[in-house]
Amino acid sequence: xxxxxxxxxxxxxxxxxxxxxxxxxxxxxxxxxxxxxxxxxxxxxxxxxxxxxxxxxxxxxxxxxxxxxxxxxxxxxxxxxxxxxxxxxxxxxxxxxxxxxxxxxxxxxxxxxxxxxxxxxxxxxxxxxxxxxxxxxxxxxxxxxxxxxxxxxxxxxxxxxxxxxxxxxxxxxxxxxxxxxxxxxxxxxxxxxxxxxxxxxxxxxxxxxxxxxxxxxxxxxxxxxxxxxxxxxxxxxxxxxxxxxxxxxxxxxxxxxxxxxxxxxxxxxxxxxxxxxxxxxxxxxxxxxxxxxxxxxxxxxxxxxxxxxxxxxxxxxxxxxxxxxxxxxxxxxxxxxxxxxxxxxxxxxxxxxxxxxxxxxxxxx
Amino acid sequence: xxxxxxxxxxxxxxxxxxxxxxxxxxxxxxxxxxxxxxxxxxxxxxxxxxxxxxxxxxxxxxxxxxxxxxxxxxxxxxxxxxxxxxxxxxxxxxxxxxxxxxxxxxxxxxxxxxxxxxxxxxxxxxxxxxxxxxxxxxxxxxxxxxxxxxxxxxxxxxxxxxxxxxxxxxxxxxxxxxxxxxxxxxxxxxxxxxxxxxxxxxxxxxxxxxxxxxxxxxxxxxxxxxxxxxxxxxxxxxxxxxxxxxxxxxxxxxxxxxxxxxxxxxxxxxxxxxxxxxxxxxxxxxxxxxxx
Numbered sequence: 001x002x003x004x005x006x007x008x009x010x011x012x013x014x015x016x017x018x019x020x021x022x023x024x025x026x027x028x029x030x031x032x033x034x035x036x037x038x039x040x041x042x043x044x045x046x047x048x049x050x051x052x053x054x055x056x057x058x059x060x061x062x063x064x065x066x067x068x069x070x071x072x073x074x075x076x077x078x079x080x081x082x083x084x085x086x087x088x089x090x091x092x093x094x095x096x097x098x099x100x101x102x103x104x105x106x107x108x109x110x111x112x113x114x115x116x117x118x119x120x121x122x123x124x125x126x127x128x129x130x131x132x133x134x135x136x137x138x139x140x141x142x143x144x145x146x147x148x149x150x151x152x153x154x155x156x157x158x159x160x161x162x163x164x165x166x167x168x169x170x171x172x173x174x175x176x177x178x179x180x181x182x183x184x185x186x187x188x189x190x191x192x193x194x195x196x197x198x199x200x201x202x203x204x205x206x207x208x209x210x211x212x213x214x215x216x217x218x219x220x221x222x223x224x225x226x227x228x229x230x231x232x233x234x235x236x237x238x239x240x241x242x243x244x245x246x247x248x249x250x251x252x253x254x255x256x257x258x259x260x261x262x263x264x265x266x267x268x269x270x271x272x273x274x275x276x277x278x279x280x281x282x283x284x285x286x287x288x289x290x291x292x293x294x295x296x297x298x299x300x301x302x303x304x305x306x307x308x309x310x311x312x313x314x315x316x317x318x319x320x321x322x323x324x325x326x327x328x329x330x331x332x333x334x335x336x337x338x339x340x341x342x343x344x345x346x347x348x349x350x351x352x353x354x355x356x357x358x359x360x361x362x363x364x365x
Numbered sequence: 366x367x368x369x370x371x372x373x374x375x376x377x378x379x380x381x382x383x384x385x386x387x388x389x390x391x392x393x394x395x396x397x398x399x400x401x402x403x404x405x406x407x408x409x410x411x412x413x414x415x416x417x418x419x420x421x422x423x424x425x426x427x428x429x430x431x432x433x434x435x436x437x438x439x440x441x442x443x444x445x446x447x448x449x450x451x452x453x454x455x456x457x458x459x460x461x462x463x464x465x466x467x468x469x470x471x472x473x474x475x476x477x478x479x480x481x482x483x484x485x486x487x488x489x490x491x492x493x494x495x496x497x498x499x500x501x502x503x504x505x506x507x508x509x510x511x512x513x514x515x516x517x518x519x520x521x522x523x524x525x526x527x528x529x530x531x532x533x534x535x536x537x538x539x540x541x542x543x544x545x546x547x548x549x550x551x552x553x554x555x556x557x558x559x560x561x562x563x564x565x566x567x568x569x570x571x572x573x574x575x576x577x578x579x580x581x582x583x584x585x586x587x588x589x590x591x592x593x594x595x596x597x598x599x600x601x602x603x604x605x606x607x608x609x610x611x612x613x614x615x616x617x618x619x620x621x622x623x624x625x626x627x628x629x630x631x632x633x634x635x636x637x638x639x640x641x642x643x644x645x646x647x648x649x650x651x652x653x654x655x656x657x
Contacts, residue, residue: 017386056572057572141522
């Protein structure tokens with residue numbers, strides 16, 4: 001008879017960015033034999049709140065669903081509203097939206113990677129990743145006015161515009177960041193300490209990944225490409241085929257593979273931003289500040305830094321939505337955790353959790 | 366006077382993780398000078414003496430927060446980071462929110478912002494340490510603590526505390542309508558409109574400035590949002606938009622603002638067009654002029 005240990009992690013733990021509660025059972029070798037995940041700590045009743053606020057207020061409220069993908073939420077929401085209203089967004093606005101989205105993707109993925117190295121106790125690598133991310137944070141603060149919530153989108157277009165000087169600033173920042181990113185990618189790939197901690201940990205086999213339906217870098221780490229920007233292009237990705245990312249696919253399905261898939265995303269995002277600013281379409285940045293939204297229903301999907309984001313919106317011609325519901329990437333990736341954690345060491349649990357880049361505030365909203 | 370080591374523990378009570386991310390940035394990026402404060406991040410809440418709480422306190426987190434608080438040894442200091450922790454911010458009206466946290470714990474320092482800049486978080490922690498020192502030495506906690514990190518600056522485009530140019534405002538209530546966190550309140554009295562901006566509810570999104578038709582409301586780049594608990598309800602921007610007295614009938618009326626007129630009459634002399642009369646008298650005068 002083996003001795004089972006009962007271990008709890010959370011809900012308040014410095015290693016967890018957001019509150020989750022793990023109840024684990026482990027055998028004498030500290031290998032996990034049973035996982036129970038208790039959540040609901042970040043449930044703020046968002047789906048009820050959005051029906052109480054008008055369309056302009058919801059631009060900001062959707063941004064506060066999650067601050068790490070805070071551009072993707074209003075972006076997808078705006079796409080849904082425009083689909084219902086039948087509004088065609090000017091090409092320049094589409095380009096501006098994509099720039100904001102990709103800048104946010106770089107910062108979000110870099111933050112996740114720095115947390116990963118933090119949990120792998122590789123502090124030198126963590127600090128370097130964090131400092132590289134600061135360049136993007138500074139850029140966001142100068143152009144959009146906030147380090148996290150950019151408030152870039154508005155219904156029928158964008159709130160901001162880029163002039164020559166700002167484009168120069170973007171290119172300048174990318175010039176400084178890109179060599180650092182390539183250097184970091186090389187270090188993440190080959191660093192002995194980091195590899196030792198992450199290779200073969202939290203494996204999600206291809207078959208399980210298909211069955212659970214994981215999305216984003218988690219899927220790409222297990223060899224599945226379901227990037228929405230490629231599979232069902234939207235916005236500027238639909239107009240310009242060459243913008244679609246050449247995704248990095250990995251077969252290993254472990255924590256390391258997911259980290260490297262994320263690095264592929266980051267470098268592609270940098271390439272996309274460069275391509276868009278090199279050839280900015282001329283024209284307006286929005287159609288109408290306060291458009292009328294008729295009754296209707298729409299479903300829209302986009303690629304958030306964590307994977308596929310789906311918005312469902314129903315309106316009745318009034319100032320407020322009747323129903324808004326969203327399926328977030330972490331919702332499916334979450335299920336994969338049980339496969340990843342079972343049979344792995346207890347000490348690796350928080351690192352495995354981090355490797356799916358969980359956005360609990362999106363999932364529980 | 367014994368030198369104390371501030372031991373920080375962070376509790377997330379349901380934030381959108383913006384504040385938590387910025388807290389990590391504050392703790393690990395050198396340029397925010399947190400190392401100069403000699404703080405220590407502890408793994409267990411029972412070792413902490415400086416609690417950083419983020420989030421609006423969801424119903425689910427409440428009992429866990431109460432439980433965590435019982436483990437703390439006095440004296441300790443609570444720093445609420447983010448608008449949510451101060452006033453629940455944008456989530457205030459939700460059924461799932463039991464906050465703000467000061468219903469359940471004595472908060473010492475509030476850091477408003479959505480999310481606050483790491484500079485503000487560092488400032489909040491520094492002020493928290495000051496309060497902790499005073500608590501340990503049994504001193505009276507002052508009503509106000511001066512800015513500690515005075516060399517931090519923000520880019521001009523930073524969306525900080527909102528301000529109103531009352532001269533340009535007509536009281537059209539657009540800002541009140543588009544504000545997602547109901548931080549703006551416009552009321553009326555005998556002399557005109559009273560325009561209030563509650564900085565502790567504001568989520569610094571800039572929606573009001575974007576939709577304002579006259580450009581009366583605008584964001585400054587001030588990130589001076591770190592306040593002690595006793596300043597919580599007084600951090601409000603109050604402006605008065607006064608009625609004019611009609612030179613014709615003596616009735617009080619709201620004149621169109623400078624901003625609105627300059628949008629309507631690009632070329633003409635606005636002062637001549639806008640003789641100080643109310644809309645009722647203007648109608649009568651125009652009728653007389655055309656048909657009289």
